Amino acid sequence: xxxxxxxxxxxxxLGFFLGLILNHFLPLFLKLGPLPKGTFGWPVLGETLAFxxxxxxxxxxxxxxxxxxxxxxxxxxxxxxxxxxxxxDQELNYFIxxxxxxxxxxxxxxxxxxxxxxxxxxxxxxxxxxxxxxxxLSLVTRIKAKPEFLTDIEKTxxxxxxxxxxxxxxxxxxxxxxxxxxxxxxxxxxxxxxxxETARILEDFLTFMKGLISxxxxxxxxxxxxxxxxxxxxxxxxxxxxxxxRRRGVGxxxxxxxxxxxxxxxDSLSEDEKVSFVLDSLLGxxxxxxxxxxxxxxxxxQSPTALAQLKLEHENIRSMKKRGEFLNWEDYKKxxxxxxxxxxxxxxxxxxKFVHRKALKDVKFRGxxxxxxxxxxxxxxxxxxxxxxxxxxLQFHPWRWETQDQACxxxxxxxxxxxxxxxxELAKVEIAFFLHHLVQNFRWRTEGGDQPFAHPYVEFQKxxxxxxxxxxx
Ligand code: HEM
Numbered sequence: 001x002x003x004x005x006x007x008x009x010x011x012x013x014l015g016f017f018l019g020l021i022l023n024h025f026l027p028l029f030l031k032l033g034p035l036p037k038g039t040f041g042w043p044v045l046g047e048t049l050a051f052x053x054x055x056x057x058x059x060x061x062x063x064x065x066x067x068x069x070x071x072x073x074x075x076x077x078x079x080x081x082x083x084x085x086x087x088x089d090q091e092l093n094y095f096i097x098x099x100x101x102x103x104x105x106x107x108x109x110x111x112x113x114x115x116x117x118x119x120x121x122x123x124x125x126x127x128x129x130x131x132x133x134x135x136x137l138s139l140v141t142r143i144k145a146k147p148e149f150l151t152d153i154e155k156t157x158x159x160x161x162x163x164x165x166x167x168x169x170x171x172x173x174x175x176x177x178x179x180x181x182x183x184x185x186x187x188x189x190x191x192x193x194x195x196x197e198t199a200r201i202l203e204d205f206l207t208f209m210k211g212l213i214s215x216x217x218x219x220x221x222x223x224x225x226x227x228x229x230x231x232x233x234x235x236x237x238x239x240x241x242x243x244x245x246r247r248r249g250v251g252x253x254x255x256x257x258x259x260x261x262x263x264x265x266x267d268s269l270s271e272d273e274k275v276s277f278v279l280d281s282l283l284g285x286x287x288x289x290x291x292x293x294x295x296x297x298x299x300x301x302q303s304p305t306a307l308a309q310l311k312l313e314h315e316n317i318r319s320m321k322k323r324g325e326f327l328n329w330e331d332y333k334k335x336x337x338x339x340x341x342x343x344x345x346x347x348x349x350x351x352x353k354f355v356h357r358k359a360l361k362d363v364k365f366r367g368x369x370x371x372x373x374x375x376x377x378x379x380x381x382x383x384x385x386x387x388x389x390x391x392x393x394l395q396f397h398p399w400r401w402e403t404q405d406q407a408c409x410x411x412x413x414x415x416x417x418x419x420x421x422x423x424x425e426l427a428k429v430e431i432a433f434f435l436h437h438l439v440q441n442f443r444w445r446t447e448g449g450d451q452p453f454a455h456p457y458v459e460f461q462k463x464x465x466x467x468x469x470x471x472x473x
Contacts, residue, residue, distance in 0.1 A: 033364055033367060033368060033369035034367070034368060034369065035369055036072070036075050036076045036368045037070075037072060037075055037076070038071045038075035038076035038077050038086075039076075040078040041077065041078055044081065045078075046077060046079055046081075047063070047077045047078060047079060048078075048079050048080055050063045051063050051086075052456065054453045054454060054455045055453065056451055056452065056454070057295075057350045057351075057353070057381070057452040057454040058349055058385070058394070058452070059385065059394070060379075060381060060385055061454065064086075064379065064382055068088055068382070073088040073092075073382070074089050074092055074365070074368065079377065080375060082358075082374065082375040083374050084375040084376065084377060085359075085370045085374055085376050086377045086379060087376065087377065087379060088383065088386070090383045090386070090389060090410050092365055092366075093378035093380065093409075093412065094409045094412075094416065095365065096376055096378045097355075097412065097415060097416035097420075098416065098417045099417070100417045101125065101129075101360075101418065102360070103359065103360055103363050104357045104358065104359055104360060104376055105125050105126075105357060105358055106123065106125055106129075106355070106356065106357060107125075107356050107358035108122070109356070110216075111216030114216065114218070114224075115208070115212055115228055115231055116231075116276075116279070116280075116283075117231070117276055119132075119273050119276045120276050120279065120280055121136060121277065122283070122284065129419075130418075131268060132269070132273065133418070133419075135263075135268065135277070136277070136422045137422055139263065140423075140425070140426070142262055143187065143258075149187070150326065150332070150433070152183070152186050152187065153429060154326050154327055154436075154437075155326075156182045157179060157430075157434045157438075158437055159182075159193075160175055160182075161438060164468055164470065165470045167468065168467060168468065168469070169447070169466065169467055169468065170465075171463040171464065172294055172297060172460075172464040172465070173291075173294050173459075173460050177287070179290065179293070179434060180285065180287075180290040180430060181202060181205070181282075181290075183285075183430055184281060184282055184285040184286055185202075187259055187281075187285075187426070188258060188260060188278055188282065188285075189201075189241060189258060189259070189260055190258035190260060190261070197237060197241065200237055201234055201238075201282075204230040204233045204234045205230070205282060205286070207223075207226050207227055207229075207230035208227045208230040208231055208283075209283075210226070210227060211224045211225075211226060211227015212227060231279070234279060234282075235275050235276075235279070238275045238278050238279070239271070242264065242271070245260065245264060259278070260278065263277060263278070281423070284421070284422075284423050285423050285427070288351050288352070288423075289423075289426075289427040289430055289431070291349075291351050291452070291458045291459075292342070292345055292346065292427065292431060293431050293434060294452070294460055295345045295349035295351070296341060296342060296345040296349075296431060296435065297435075297438070297444070297464075297466070298349075298451070298452065298464060299344070299348065301444065301445065301446045302396065303396055306341060306396070306398050307439065309337050310337055310338060310341055310435065311439040313334075313335060313338060314335075314435070314440055316334075317331050317334055317335070317436070318440060332433075335436075337398065338432045338435060338436075339406075339428070340399065340401035341398045342428055342431055342432065343398070343401045343406050343411070343413075344396055344397065344398040344400065344401060345396075346384075346413035347384045347385075347390070347411060348384070348385075349452055350380065350381035350384055350385075350413070350458070351413060351458055352380060352415070353379060353381045353454050354377045354378060354379040354380060354381070355377070355378055355415055356375070356377065357377070357378065358373065358374065358376060359371065359372050359373065359376055360372065380413065380415070381454070383411075383412070384413070386410070442468050442470055443468070443469045443471065444466045444467065444468045446464065446465070447465040447467055448462055450462045450463070450465065
């Protein structure tokens, strides 16, 4: 038994050193160019634990701080069981994102595949990804053109905020998750919060989310194993909804105007791909958007001038409308300062710290070699917080966006290139409409000094408790 254990350790170490020689010294020997500076850290684990060490999401954390000052903005390391090039450089990040499937490719850790499944758009590559993505983009265009799209979002915001009127304290993260979940379930499956399927999907979905960020041990009872099971239960629920829709047909009276209705008419996707598609939309559209909402509200709470300007913008928009009239696209387009607040919350708060890629070929960048097969991590937050690119980078300053192009290389909160987030507009509309009703009906104060932490997924440790006070306008 003991001999077996030591043999296993020996094999691991040999594997590690063999990998090190092949990956580290061979390129030098073959004169492909020097590797970026850096160190591989411990055998097997490398520097993964230090890299994942939590830190406030509006900072780059001590690991990146230390490594960038020692080795520069591009350095090598050993992360997630693979030799890795980490990039905190805006040009290299942009180059990586723009060369998807040519020089680099999306490459999420295996356990994520285990939970999402290989046909998930979030992890699929090559032609499968292209096909899924084309359907996603056409679905987004068609759903946005529907008149109920905006009204459904606004009604959900009004309903959540309505439930605050008699309360003095709320846990904002919980409320924001309720809001984004209700919006996405309505948009995708046409379900309202009081339908039994909604509660069932939410329960499974929460288990699923916990597993995504847990230790990937497929042993019965672990969060990872429970997540895999929860995913298969959500699939069954979605399949049952699809079957029910087919059985009833899509006559005029059965039209719900949701994603699923359009999806059912798409011939280029198999049944399993359709189910996986629904899961991707739920997953992509839930946590990210609610975290961004929480960050916007948190940073606004610390910037009374920005809050006053935001309130004024929404009061002006409301003053042009009849009492109770819903917002439309024209109103949304008038929300210039709101857009600046959202962009600044994205830049300063960093919902997604980095994305996972691997090099498909040997790539030369500024004389350095990024060897084929290595992991490549473009760190989006490092560019957002780089003081040489953004004046007063460590300040929440929404006014910077009055003169700065939001579609620039130094601002990529939704990724870039052919994997750029298809839900970015939906997320922004949700937040803008929620803020519209929040600032006109409530005063709030954050309690307990909670702040957003990157684990790297972003979380407010105590759920962001708010003291709220309702006032009538
Ligand atoms: C604040 C909100 C959001 C942020 C910060 C965000 C961020 C991102 C980022 C950085 C990526 C690129 C991942 C990569 O390159 O590997 C991405 C992809 C994706 N997002 Fe979002 N997202 C948000 C909201 C949404 C919403 C509302 C939806 C769906 C309704 C969504 C669905 C997706 C999907 C399906 C992908 C995969 C796209 C592909 O691989 O082609 N996201 N998101």
